[in-house]
Amino acid sequence: MPSVNDNFSKHISNQFNIELEQIRTQMLSMGGMVERQVSDAIDALINGNVELAEKTRERDKLANQMEMDIDQQCTKIIALRQPAASDLRLIIAISRVASDLERIGDESGRISKHAIEIANQPSRQPQIGYQEVRHIGNLVIEMVRDVLTAFSRGDLEMAYKVAKRDREVDQEYRSAIRSLVTYMMEDPRSITVVLNVMWILRSLERIGDHARSIAIHLIYQVSGEDVRHKSLREIKEAIHDSSPEDESDSYQSE
Template sequence: MNDKDLHSHHISQQFNSALDDVKTRMLEMGGIVEKQVADATTAFMNLDTGLAEEVNRGDELVNALEVAIDEECTIILARRQPAASDLRLILSISKVLSDLERMGDEAGKVADSAIKLAELGGLPRSVLEIRHIGDHVGAMVRNALDAFARFDSNMALQVAKEDRAVDLEYGTAMRSLVTYMMEDPRSISSVLQVLWALRSLERIGDHARNIAEHVIYLVKGADVRHADLDEMAATIKDSK
């Protein structure tokens, strides 16, 4: 290997290492957010204000990671002028960072509702919807991150399908809680906290779907942000 080839080899190794680093750090940030979502759900169900406050304290770390990792992506773009596939990876990571940060914000809102509900005196009734939807979107977050780690577009499609199921569960829970409020007006303040927590969990599911869409873009090079599930499935099947 001559000096020129050796230099190119070193540059390539540095570039690959930088790409691996930002991907790894993004997935680590995802693990933190996944724990925030699970802890926020647990805090709400148990009215554990200490755990809820811990969720909120974690938001500063998530915000700092988003800024730091996004800065690394910007530096790579500026210095390396990556080819198409590597460019897709960097852009996808940057977009996932934004979705993860917003998930952390929504987990914080669930935690806030837990604290307010504890101050109001507790859950107005059994709200297993929170536990069920919280577990569901938690699994979506985990699977979306796994799909990214594995570059698995079929797993990403499954996450998108789960988002539709969460939307249906959310609609059913909302109707049930509104009916409960109408039957017992004394419960309105408490039930509103439940409704807002459910809304935040539903939004976390939306962001998990966004990550799934970024995976499909990364793997297939196709923008499926406004595609329905059948169109997404066709894209995965037909794209090279």
């Protein structure tokens, strides 16, 4: 694959190259931050760390600002540069990814909120459902990490694997909810804690959905195929059918 510099040299304006790389770097930096936010929110719950939970909730404000900054930069580039073909798809994809990352930050904030509510219970509560939270949490953190790696490399196969893994998260989520409902029926004293854990699991399931959505944006950016409402089989076919485009203004990731 040509290097970033080789692809940039195809643009008339070197400043355009710089602008594209800046928004791409900003988005990946935001991704690293929200990935850490998810991990910290889960750790705050497991360890009953209210201080960490509060810090994680505060970090959501930074994610909101980063999304707004990226979106403004994307809008500015489109207005001033009028990019075509794959450059335009890259900018659109970055804007959409930033939106999904901001929503992952929102879900992390909700996890932290429920973690604080559990930690502030008047009496010490058993760690009901924590094993499920840790397991599903690890799955979605890995999805977020892998989809960001896929985006940095333009790796469609890796993006497809992330999209496919969302099905596993959904299955684990449904199984965990069934177990918690049974536990709650057997011991009504656990209702308050279990309801908070169920909301946490719901947020984790949504984070998996957003990681899948980011994978879909990457597939669109690289292949030009909009597969947002396609089945996994159709997504796989779109990836295998896609071929590199010979476009003089195309920007390709490392």
